[in-house]
Amino acid sequence: MAEKLISIDGVAKRFPGAGGETTVFEDLWLRIDRGEFVCVIGHSGCGKTTLLNILAGLDSPSEGAILVGGKEIQGPSLDRAVIFQGHALLPWLTVLGNVAYAVSSRWRSAPRSEVEARARKAIATVGLAGAEGKRPSELSGGMKQRVGIARALAIEPTIMLMDEPFSALDALTRGTLQEEARRICRETGQTVYMITHDVDEAIYLADRIVLMTNGPRARIAEVVVNPLPADRRQGQIHHDPHYYAVRNHLIDFLVSRSVILRDTPPPDYDQRNPPVIRLDGRTPVAHAA
Amino acid sequence: MTLSLRMRGAIVSLLLLGAFLGAWHLAVGGVSATQVMDPEYAKLMGITATQGKSAMPGPLDVGRTILTHLADPFYVKGANDKGIGIQLIYSIGRVMVGYILAVLVAIPVGFVIGMSPVMNRALDPFIQILKPVSPLAWMPLALYTIKDSGISSIFVIFICSLWPMMINTAFGVAGVRKEWLNVALTLEVGTLRRAFTIILPAAAPTILTGMRISIGIAWLVIVAAEMLVGGTGIGYFVWNEWNNLSITNVITSILVIGVVGMLLDQILAWCQHLVTFPE
Numbered sequence: 001m002a003e004k005l006i007s008i009d010g011v012a013k014r015f016p017g018a019g020g021e022t023t024v025f026e027d028l029w030l031r032i033d034r035g036e037f038v039c040v041i042g043h044s045g046c047g048k049t050t051l052l053n054i055l056a057g058l059d060s061p062s063e064g065a066i067l068v069g070g071k072e073i074q075g076p077s078l079d080r081a082v083i084f085q086g087h088a089l090l091p092w093l094t095v096l097g098n099v100a101y102a103v104s105s106r107w108r109s110a111p112r113s114e115v116e117a118r119a120r121k122a123i124a125t126v127g128l129a130g131a132e133g134k135r136p137s138e139l140s141g142g143m144k145q146r147v148g149i150a151r152a153l154a155i156e157p158t159i160m161l162m163d164e165p166f167s168a169l170d171a172l173t174r175g176t177l178q179e180e181a182r183r184i185c186r187e188t189g190q191t192v193y194m195i196t197h198d199v200d201e202a203i204y205l206a207d208r209i210v211l212m213t214n215g216p217r218a219r220i221a222e223v224v225v226n227p228l229p230a231d232r233r234q235g236q237i238h239h240d241p242h243y244y245a246v247r248n249h250l251i252d253f254l255v256s257r258s259v260i261l262r263d264t265p266p267p268d269y270d271q272r273n274p275p276v277i278r279l280d281g282r283t284p285v286a287h288a289a
Numbered sequence: 290m291t292l293s294l295r296m297r298g299a300i301v302s303l304l305l306l307g308a309f310l311g312a313w314h315l316a317v318g319g320v321s322a323t324q325v326m327d328p329e330y331a332k333l334m335g336i337t338a339t340q341g342k343s344a345m346p347g348p349l350d351v352g353r354t355i356l357t358h359l360a361d362p363f364y365v366k367g368a369n370d371k372g373i374g375i376q377l378i379y380s381i382g383r384v385m386v387g388y389i390l391a392v393l394v395a396i397p398v399g400f401v402i403g404m405s406p407v408m409n410r411a412l413d414p415f416i417q418i419l420k421p422v423s424p425l426a427w428m429p430l431a432l433y434t435i436k437d438s439g440i441s442s443i444f445v446i447f448i449c450s451l452w453p454m455m456i457n458t459a460f461g462v463a464g465v466r467k468e469w470l471n472v473a474l475t476l477e478v479g480t481l482r483r484a485f486t487i488i489l490p491a492a493a494p495t496i497l498t499g500m501r502i503s504i505g506i507a508w509l510v511i512v513a514a515e516m517l518v519g520g521t522g523i524g525y526f527v528w529n530e531w532n533n534l535s536i537t538n539v540i541t542s543i544l545v546i547g548v549v550g551m552l553l554d555q556i557l558a559w560c561q562h563l564v565t566f567p568e
Contacts, residue, residue, distance in 0.1 A: 057474075058471055058474055058475070076474045076476075077477065078475075078476060080475070082471070082472075088466075088471065090469060092491070092566040106476070135567065137568060155476070
């Protein structure tokens with residue numbers, strides 16, 4: 001059995017509102033193993049970004065706790081890198097400056113040459129060698145997001161948190177970046193929590209796909225285990241015999257079941273062990289929390 | 290043939306300047322003797338009365354005066370007769386000292402206000418009340434407490450430069466994009482390093498805008514302050530020449546004050562350009 005890295009234990013988030021408290025989600029349970037790629041799908045307002053912010057340490061839960069490697073999250077950490085939706089590059093720094101800023105935050109006493117070498121290596125990994133001296137304003141959307149990935153990679157995190165990293169890109173660039181993200185994450189053994197609205201992206205990237213019902217009071221409706229083989233290739237996944245079963249399941253969920261499952265959960269529904277869905281014809285195996 | 294926009298603008302500028310100088314020259318030029326009078330009496334009355342010439346100098350007179358000032362800007366012929374260059378150095382020196390002191394106070398305080406909502410609310414009433422006070426209203430208080438006219442004018446420059454810089458710094462600091470701050474947070478960057486590496490560069494264009502407004506105000510105020518306290522400086526020079534009834538020198542000073550003010554603004558505009566980043 002894989003080693004448990006992240007453990008979301010009964011987490012709730014409530015915001016004070018005009019008409020009393022709003023509960024985004026409550027009693028949320030999920031475990032993520034080391035090296036696992038988890039995609040979260042759900043409609044806007046289901047709390048997936050809130051959960052990411054709590055994982056990042058930028059926000060704190062109203063109840064419950066999140067453990068990483070057995071220790072409770074107490075704020076942001078360099079072990080958990082965030083790839084922001086809007087790339088969030090510092091526009092007054094060059095590509096190299098942006099990545100080096102992260103590197104020098106990680107290794108505070110490292111000499112300048114080492115910082116630069118690490119930054120250059122990360123930039124080369126995302127295929128941007130040669131663009132080190134450019135400012136973010138001189139880069140295309142896809143290149144900016146690559147810099148964002150390089151910045152996250154450069155600090156050698158154990159967990160990567162991605163908030164719709166590719167949603168603002170055109171289809172072609174998105175495909176290329178998804179491929180590279182998957183390669184890089186597999187090579188470096190990253191554990192990934194990624195939010196997406198793109199069903200195909202989730203099917204290509206994720207080992208498990210977490211489906212969240214609509215908010216408020218969102219819950220994890222199901223966890224879909226991706227039946228596609230590990231050596232799947234971007235642009236070829238729709239030839240896989242299980243592809244349409246997964247895709248239809250996810251689309252059905254987004255279209256109708258995301259509301260139904262919030263209002264009337266199945267009778268044997270257990271918050272701590274949301275149903276695990278396998279669509280490869282094998283018998284379902286409960287994923288112990 | 291189409292000239293560039295810059296060339297066309299320059300041509301119209303020159304035409305306007307020529308028209309203005311020409312009209313000025315014609316307006317102040319003498320016509321003829323207005324009255325027949327006893328030569329002894331005419332001597333007493335001066336050319337204003339005898340030739341119908343205006344006491345207002347013409348552009349040529351001013352031009353000649355400017356040349357004499359340029360030829361010897363740093364002469365000292367006694368306490369009340371110093372070259373315009375020396376007077377300018379006094380004024381610029383006071384503005385610089387007062388302004389730099391204001392930078393040293395306004396930017397850190399602006400940072401505190403911008404970063405702390407509590408301090409923002411706490412200091413807001415003081416700023417709102419003190420900001421609209423004419424800097425010259427501080428002069429008597431400064432003279433009474435400091436007992437030195439030179440330092441008092443520096444204090445007045447300090448107080449008038451303070452507010453635009455402080456308010457702009459606070460505004461710039463408070464408006465730093467959340468995502469940039471989140472980047473610093475997720476990289477576990479400490480408060481001090483965050484202030485210098487994220488907030489300062491992000492807010493720098495706004496801070497420089499405030500500094501530019503401040504230097505403009507400081508240069509406006511120094512002339513008035515020096516008129517009030519006297520002794521040295523370009524403001525004192527203007528008032529002294531008014532007492533000498535030398536309108537030529539007054540007009541020369543106005544031009545010089547304008548040119549220096551423009552240069553100060555351009556220097557800060559250049560600094561602003563340096564810290565501005567394209568998004």
